[in-house]
Amino acid sequence: MKRKTLTKRSYTKKNRRASSTTAEMKKGTLITHLQQVQHHQIQSSSVTSAAAASSSLFQNVLDSDPIDPQLLAEDVDEKDFILTQDFFCTPDYITPDNQNLLYSFDCNKENIPCPKSPEKVNTVITKKLRQVHPLSPTMSDQQPIVDIGKDNTSAEEMSIEKPLTLETKKPQNYVSQSAVFLRCRVMPPPCMKNPYLTDASEVGMDPFGNQRSKCAGFFAAFAGGEGLSRYHTDFHEIQQIGTGNFSCVFKVLKRIDGCLYAVKHSTRQLHQEAERRKALMEVQALAALGYHENIVGYYSSWFENEQLYIQMELCDGSLSINRSSESITEGEALQVLLQIAKALKFIHERGIAHLDVKPDNIYFKNGVYKLGDFGCATLLDQSLPVEEGDARYMPQEILNEEYNYLDKVDIFSLGAAIYELIRGSTLPQSGYPFFNLREGQLPLLPGHSLQLQNLLKAMVCPDPIRRPSAKELIENPMFGKFREI
Numbered sequence: 285m286k287r288k289t290l291t292k293r294s295y296t297k298k299n300r301r302a303s304s305t306t307a308e309m310k311k312g313t314l315i316t317h318l319q320q321v322q323h324h325q326i327q328s329s330s331v332t333s334a335a336a337a338s339s340s341l342f343q344n345v346l347d348s349d350p351i352d353p354q355l356l357a358e359d360v361d362e363k364d365f366i367l368t369q370d371f372f373c374t375p376d377y378i379t380p381d382n383q384n385l386l387y388s389f390d391c392n393k394e395n396i397p398c399p400k401s402p403e404k405v406n407t408v409i410t411k412k413l414r415q416v417h418p419l420s421p422t423m424s425d426q427q428p429i430v431d432i433g434k435d436n437t438s439a440e441e442m443s444i445e446k447p448l449t450l451e452t453k454k455p456q457n458y459v460s461q462s463a464v465f466l467r468c469r470v471m472p473p474p475c476m477k478n479p480y481l482t483d484a485s486e487v488g489m490d491p492f493g494n495q496r497s498k499c500a501g502f503f504a505a506f507a508g509g510e511g512l513s514r515y516h517t518d519f520h521e522i523q524q525i526g527t528g529n530f531s532c533v534f535k536v537l538k539r540i541d542g543c544l545y546a547v548k549h550s551t552r553q554l555h556q557e558a559e560r561r562k563a564l565m566e567v568q569a570l571a572a573l574g575y576h577e578n579i580v581g582y583y584s585s586w587f588e589n590e591q592l593y594i595q596m597e598l599c600d601g602s603l604s605i606n607r608s609s610e611s612i613t614e615g616e617a618l619q620v621l622l623q624i625a626k627a628l629k630f631i632h633e634r635g636i637a638h639l640d641v642k643p644d645n646i647y648f649k650n651g652v653y654k655l656g657d658f659g660c661a662t663l664l665d666q667s668l669p670v671e672e673g674d675a676r677y678m679p680q681e682i683l684n685e686e687y688n689y690l691d692k693v694d695i696f697s698l699g700a701a702i703y704e705l706i707r708g709s710t711l712p713q714s715g716y717p718f719f720n721l722r723e724g725q726l727p728l729l730p731g732h733s734l735q736l737q738n739l740l741k742a743m744v745c746p747d748p749i750r751r752p753s754a755k756e757l758i759e760n761p762m763f764g765k766f767r768e769i
């Protein structure tokens with residue numbers, strides 16, 4: 285520690301000498317200060333190593349529009365305003381505008397690691413920077429810069445040791461990435477009420493009026509040491525609404541637009557690149573597909589704490605057979621069949637197979653059925669790996685690893701799912717009943733039309749070629765009464 289201080293001291297002296305012999309210092313002071321901040325960040329890497337290691341978010345702006353030092357000196361008022369006003373002098377409160385500013389820069393593109401510095405250290409840094417920030421309008425050009433090093437040196441002593449350099453370096457990190465993040469981690473933005481929503485009562489509590497409830501989840505996340513959280517910054521968590529094998533799903537309110545969404549995130553941290561790529565296949569499929577009324581809407585996704593987060597349309601529930609106490613009527617079955625067939629037609633036409641069609645993954649919202657959970661989605665042309673879904677709904681050819689008609693796998697699964705929903709009890713997982721289904725043998729469904737039963741039988745035909753396509757299903761005369769004119 286001592287050695288480090290001495291080094292700093294000698295370095296500082298040398299630079300101070302240089303500064304006193306330089307006549308243009310008055311005019312160029314602010315340029316120098318800019319460079320000092322930049323240089324200082326590199327020097328004080330013990331505190332801001334993450335920020336120093338990566339280029340600042342603002343570096344993009346600088347790189348794309350290099351600043352002539354002369355012009356900068358003349359135009360210094362404006363730069364001064366931007367830096368001090370936006371980052372050091374405004375109240376500790378981030379508005380949705382700031383949030384946009386932050387996210388308009390693509391961190392991932394720059395491979396910038398998320399800052400993980402603890403709250404306490406950052407608070408100190410903010411305070412010190414505020415005291416003597418070189419671009420502060422109240423600061424004279426004689427004032428030194430406070431070092432924000434972590435050692436035991438007092439703030440005053442550190443300030444004397446601060447290097448003053450005239451080195452011409454690439455103007456990078458003049459506002460550190462951590463400074464940008466600092467501005468945004470003090471408090472989450474408020475939850476905005478959406479005036480276009482006539483019924484906001486669904487929200488369940490009042491995150492719009494109660495400041496405490498707005499921040500509870502946000503601070504809890506920091507207390508857990510998770511660092512900056514996009515999830516908690518952007519969303520107000522309302523309640524958990526589901527768990528899957530590898531994920532949990534929350535009902536959330538998006539702070540900035542006041543609308544409800546479902547956010548699903550992996551329960552496990554995805555450390556390996558291969559794991560992350562696999563998890564991403566779900567969002568890539570959803571993003572490639574785009575909007576369809578009968579597919580659970582996809583909004584965005586991101587990695588946080590090595591977990592994948594997916595923001596989706598919030599549905600009222602799923603047709604999970606375990607949860608529904610009674611079987612569905614023939615009319616409801618036809619609606620589910622028609623609407624999910626429409627979703628399948630849409631995705632098959634885009635070269636994608638779902639491979640996990642089952643009641644659990646059929647959602648409903650305002651009377652509309654939607655296909656969700658694209659975790660097993662793959663390409664029909666077999667150019668992506670095939671990972672089949674729940675074996676209870678898989679046809680024999682998939683179990684034999686024959687992947688030539690993956691679209692027809694979805695048709696089999698939909699037929700099996702509708703059969704299960706009408707019957708009102710779960711499909712067999714093994715034994716004769718399991719194999720009978722794969723041979724196309726469906727036990728009769730008393731009280732239901734032969735027309736529907738024959739259609740289901742065709743859908744679970746052991747020969748995939750003979751199963752109807754999604755398009756043929758939709759065109760079946762059975763659905764004539766539902767078709768829009």
Ligand SMILES: Nc1ncnc2c1ncn2[C@@H]1O[C@H](COP(=O)(O)OP(=O)(O)OP(=O)(O)O)[C@@H](O)[C@H]1O
Pocket residue numbers: 525526527528529530531532533546548580596597598599600601602604644645647656657659
């Ligand atoms: N968009 C949504 N709207 C409402 N609830 C949802 C939504 N997405 C998921 N859920 C709930 O969360 C549960 C788990 O979601 P999902 O099936 O997508 O996770 P999963 O990890 O892929 O699960 P599994 O692999 O077991 O199918 C669902 O069964 C459902 O109850």
Ligand SMILES: [Mg+2]
Pocket residue numbers: 528644645657
């Ligand atoms: Mg699922």
